[in-house]
Amino acid sequence: MSEFNYHQPVLLEEVLSFLPLKKKLVYVDMTLGRAGHASAILSNLSKGSVFYGFDKDVQAIQYSKKKLSQFEKKVDLNFVQSPYSTAIDFLKNSGLNGADFILFDIGVSSPQFDDPQRGFSYRYDSFLDMRMNQDQELTAYKVINTYTEEQLNHVFRDLGQCENYHRVVKAIxxxxxxxxxxxxxxxxxxxxxxxxxxxxxxxxHPAKQFFLGIRYEVNGEIDELHMGLNKAVSFLNPGGRIVIITFNSEEDRIVKKIFQSVSKPKPTNKYLPEEKEVLDYIQLTKKPLKASQKELETNNRAKSAILRALERKRKDER
Ligand SMILES: C[S@@+](CC[C@H](N)C(=O)[O-])C[C@H]1O[C@@H](n2cnc3c(N)ncnc32)[C@H](O)[C@@H]1O
Structure with missing residues (x-):
C-alpha cells in the first residue's frame, strides 16, 4: 500500500450538517479517497445502514476498506473500483432503488498529489502520468506526445482555461x-x-492551468461530473440529499446548472396558458458554502472548496 495516505477532509462539519435526520440510510460516497468524510459519516449512522464507496483509484479503495472495517458490524459495507459516471448503473444492477445521501468530493486527493510517482504535481519531477485509475491506457505522457495541435489547443484552451497556450503548444x-x-x-x-x-x-504557478487541463483530459473529469451528477440526482430517494464539493468556478458552474435545472421554475410566458410546474427538488444551499477561517488555518486544500447541496422533496412536500 502507498505510504502517501494522509488526506484531511474539507468542509467536514458542513457535510455532516446535511445528513438526513433519519439515521438508517443508504449512503453512497462517489469519491472515497482516504475515507475521511466516509468515516465521520458512518460514525453517525445506525445499524442496518447500507454504504457503497466508489473510487477509480485502487489505492484509495484498499486503504478505505481497512479504515472503514470498524463499521462492518453495523453497516453493510461495499467498495467498488469504478468511475462515478457508472456508479448508479452499478447500484441499480445490484438491486438498489435509491439512495438517501450521496457525496461527491471531486478531483484529486492529497495522497495522489503528494506521491511524486503519480505525476499530478508540478512540484516534483516525475513521469507524466496523472491517471487516477492506474490501469487505464491514457496518460499525460500520451496526451503531450501524441495529441494533434488541435487536440492540445482544446486541452489547454477549453479544459485548462489557459489564456496564452498557442506558443506553448507550438513548442510542445x-x-x-x-x-x-x-x-x-x-x-x-x-x-x-x-x-x-x-x-x-x-x-x-504558471503551469497550474496547463496541468489542470491535462488532468481533466486524462481522467475525463468534466464528462464524469456531468454524467455522474445527473444520474445521482435522479437516484435520490424522497427526502434524500446530494452534497457536492468542487474546487474551481468552472466545476461549480456545472453543478449550479444541474441543480437549477431540477429545482428552479422555468420563466413563464404570459401569452401561454398557465401551467403548474412540479419541481421535485430543492437547493439546500442558496449560495454555495466555503470553508471557515478556522478551517483555512489548518487545511490549505479547503481554500478553493465550494459546497452545494440538493434535496429531493418528500411526496407530501410536492
Ligand atoms: C478529493 S478526493 C476525496 C477525499 C475523500 N472525501 C476523503 O475525505 O478522504 C477525490 C477522490 O475521488 C476520486 N475520483 C475523482 N474522480 C473520480 C471519478 N470520476 N470516479 C471515481 N472516483 C473519482 C479520486 O481518485 C480521489 O481518490
Whole structure:
C-alpha cells in the first residue's frame, strides 16, 4: 500500500450538517479517497445502514476498506473500483432503488498529489502520468506526445482555461519531434519559456492551468461530473440529499446548472396558458458554502472548496 495516505477532509462539519435526520440510510460516497468524510459519516449512522464507496483509484479503495472495517458490524459495507459516471448503473444492477445521501468530493486527493510517482504535481519531477485509475491506457505522457495541435489547443484552451497556450503548444510539437517529453519538469520548462513575461509575474504557478487541463483530459473529469451528477440526482430517494464539493468556478458552474435545472421554475410566458410546474427538488444551499477561517488555518486544500447541496422533496412536500 502507498505510504502517501494522509488526506484531511474539507468542509467536514458542513457535510455532516446535511445528513438526513433519519439515521438508517443508504449512503453512497462517489469519491472515497482516504475515507475521511466516509468515516465521520458512518460514525453517525445506525445499524442496518447500507454504504457503497466508489473510487477509480485502487489505492484509495484498499486503504478505505481497512479504515472503514470498524463499521462492518453495523453497516453493510461495499467498495467498488469504478468511475462515478457508472456508479448508479452499478447500484441499480445490484438491486438498489435509491439512495438517501450521496457525496461527491471531486478531483484529486492529497495522497495522489503528494506521491511524486503519480505525476499530478508540478512540484516534483516525475513521469507524466496523472491517471487516477492506474490501469487505464491514457496518460499525460500520451496526451503531450501524441495529441494533434488541435487536440492540445482544446486541452489547454477549453479544459485548462489557459489564456496564452498557442506558443506553448507550438513548442510542445517542436520539442517532441526531436525527443519525447517525459517528465513534469520538462513540461514546466516548456510552459515557462513560452509564456509572456506578465503571465509569469501573476500569483500562482504558471503551469497550474496547463496541468489542470491535462488532468481533466486524462481522467475525463468534466464528462464524469456531468454524467455522474445527473444520474445521482435522479437516484435520490424522497427526502434524500446530494452534497457536492468542487474546487474551481468552472466545476461549480456545472453543478449550479444541474441543480437549477431540477429545482428552479422555468420563466413563464404570459401569452401561454398557465401551467403548474412540479419541481421535485430543492437547493439546500442558496449560495454555495466555503470553508471557515478556522478551517483555512489548518487545511490549505479547503481554500478553493465550494459546497452545494440538493434535496429531493418528500411526496407530501410536492
Ligand atoms: C478529493 S478526493 C476525496 C477525499 C475523500 N472525501 C476523503 O475525505 O478522504 C477525490 C477522490 O475521488 C476520486 N475520483 C475523482 N474522480 C473520480 C471519478 N470520476 N470516479 C471515481 N472516483 C473519482 C479520486 O481518485 C480521489 O481518490
Amino acid at each position: 510539437l517542436e520539442t517532441r519531434e526531436k525527443k519525447p517529453i517525459e517528465t513534469t519538469y520538462q513540461l514546466v520548462d516548456i510552459i515557462k519559456s513560452n509564456l509572456p513575461a506578465y503571465e509569469l509575474k501573476k500569483t500562482g
